Amino acid sequence: MPQTFSRYSSIALVKEIESPENPGGLEKRVALVPSDVGQLVSAGIKVYVEMGAGEGVGFSDEEYIKHNAIMQTAERIYKDKSLIIKFKGPALSSIEQMSAACTLFCMAHFNSYPDRAKLLKDSRINVIAMEDICESPKQDSDERILGRVAMNAALTPFFNDNTIGGLRVRIIGWSERLRGAINRCGNRSPRSLQVIQPSLAFEELEATGTNALYFYDSKSFKDPQGILQKLRALKTHTFDINDFEIKQGQQAITDYQASHPPAQFGLRRIQCLHETGQAGARYGMGLLADHKPSIKKANIKAVILGYGNVAQGALDELHQQGIRHIHVLGRAQTAKSRIDYWLKDADIIINGAEQSVELRGKNFLISNKHLKELIPENSVVIDLVGGSPTNRSPVEAVLSCSFLTAPYFVQDGVLVSSLWGWPMMGMMRETAIRYSGQIVEVLIGKEKLIEGLGKLSPGVKAALVCGPFSDTPKD
Numbered sequence: 301m302p303q304t305f306s307r308y309s310s311i312a313l314v315k316e317i318e319s320p321e322n323p324g325g326l327e328k329r330v331a332l333v334p335s336d337v338g339q340l341v342s343a344g345i346k347v348y349v350e351m352g353a354g355e356g357v358g359f360s361d362e363e364y365i366k367h368n369a370i371m372q373t374a375e376r377i378y379k380d381k382s383l384i385i386k387f388k389g390p391a392l393s394s395i396e397q398m399s400a401a402c403t404l405f406c407m408a409h410f411n412s413y414p415d416r417a418k419l420l421k422d423s424r425i426n427v428i429a430m431e432d433i434c435e436s437p438k439q440d441s442d443e444r445i446l447g448r449v450a451m452n453a454a455l456t457p458f459f460n461d462n463t464i465g466g467l468r469v470r471i472i473g474w475s476e477r478l479r480g481a482i483n484r485c486g487n488r489s490p491r492s493l494q495v496i497q498p499s500l501a502f503e504e505l506e507a508t509g510t511n512a513l514y515f516y517d518s519k520s521f522k523d524p525q526g527i528l529q530k531l532r533a534l535k536t537h538t539f540d541i542n543d544f545e546i547k548q549g550q551q552a553i554t555d556y557q558a559s560h561p562p563a564q565f566g567l568r569r570i571q572c573l574h575e576t577g578q579a580g581a582r583y584g585m586g587l588l589a590d591h592k593p594s595i596k597k598a599n600i601k602a603v604i605l606g607y608g609n610v611a612q613g614a615l616d617e618l619h620q621q622g623i624r625h626i627h628v629l630g631r632a633q634t635a636k637s638r639i640d641y642w643l644k645d646a647d648i649i650i651n652g653a654e655q656s657v658e659l660r661g662k663n664f665l666i667s668n669k670h671l672k673e674l675i676p677e678n679s680v681v682i683d684l685v686g687g688s689p690t691n692r693s694p695v696e697a698v699l700s701c702s703f704l705t706a707p708y709f710v711q712d713g714v715l716v717s718s719l720w721g722w723p724m725m726g727m728m729r730e731t732a733i734r735y736s737g738q739i740v741e742v743l744i745g746k747e748k749l750i751e752g753l754g755k756l757s758p759g760v761k762a763a764l765v766c767g768p769f770s771d772t773p774k775d
Contacts, residue, residue, distance in 0.1 A: 577613020
């Protein structure tokens with residue numbers, strides 16, 4: 301007979317404990333906060349909560365009880381539950397307590413822990429990886445689209461005369477309005493792309509002339525020093541996203557939407573990608589201050605690999621901290637023939653560049669040779685991508701992610717850090733609340749995961765990394 305999958309009528313919310321990616325149990329975040337448990341109960345779902353599950357981020361058992369949760373001990377919480385929710389992947393001992401054909405909903409990192417993956421499969425546990433659930437279809441805000449189409453308009457003349465490869469692009473400031481512009485510029489492969497501080501004096505701008513473009517937003521950049529007029533006097537190109545928006549913004553957004561049907565999958569649905577980048581950059585700047593105490597922010601050479609959501613968080617943080625010139629590297633700049641130029645003498649390097657599975661372990665963007673020969677002693681490399689021996693990071697020195705028990709290591713005098721869960725670095729409660737809201741949306745909102753494995757939306761179905769198993773076997 302065919303497999304059948306029922307709606308989940310109850311949920312077990314379990315406490316984070318020591319596990320392969322949580323040594324020492326230092327991950328304290330809970331997957332659902334009390335108010336969100338209340339939403340689920342109001343939707344007719346029984347929610348069982350392990351005692352003490354929220355204490356690590358300041359949510360008491362009493363708060364869960366007020367929202368009609370059923371509290372259970374660690375010995376009972378896994379037993380006879382059809383849907384188990386936690387944040388990090390489970391301890392091996394916890395798997396033994398789960399019922400066959402139940403569903404585990406967590407940050408699974410399935411490929412990074414093959415032994416645990418095999419145990420889950422052998423135990424016939426369905427696993428839905430939170431980190432793999434994506435929008436379906438992709439959703440783009442008007443702000444992001446505006447940034448893209450405005451940058452596209454700014455770059456069109458350079459494509460038309462085939463000079464894009466020699467163009468030096470400077471983005472003045474960072475904002476959500478400029479974020480899409482940075483992303484679009486990065487994948488158009490100019491000679492260089494930097495984000496600079498609006499406070500820079502004209503004398504500090506090294507890129508001028510016909511092969512330079514300054515992209516800005518007059519809504520926020522008022523140019524008190526009159527640098528734009530001086531740049532134009534040197535035949536330097538300038539482009540104002542606000543002027544573009546006023547003259548043709550809405551029509552350009554409408555045209556973009558008409559000519560770009562949404563992709564099947566988009567951004568992760570359960571994520572704190574921007575916060576991950578922020579936390580990584582913040583920690584990296586702290587390491588740099590500790591190990592290069594005499595360096596001035598005006599002299600820091602900061603390099604970010606990638607321009608996606610995590611890298612943009614790092615860019616936001618470095619900009620807020622006053623770093624004057626931030627080099628943003630796209631595919632052209634990270635090519636083996638060019639990346640040495642950017643890494644040489646860098647003080648802080650942040651990797652936010654993902655690589656496809658077939659390139660992992662074969663193409664290292666930041667190699668051990670770079671650490672030994674190009675990157676100065678006491679400089680900092682922050683890897684926001686991470687990896688494992690079977691799923692390597694683009695940073696060759698990173699054999700597996702580091703943890704709060706030992707956040708960084710030193711190789712050839714360079715400090716390297718690649719944490720699991722960067723938002724744990726000072727943003728545990730805030731990110732727990734955000735993750736919880738996203739999890740509830742996936743459960744009872746658009747995706748309706750609560751309806752069971754038989755009715756998975758495309759964005760969730762792609763995240764079913766183990767299973768489907770049911771109590772009713774196939775013929």
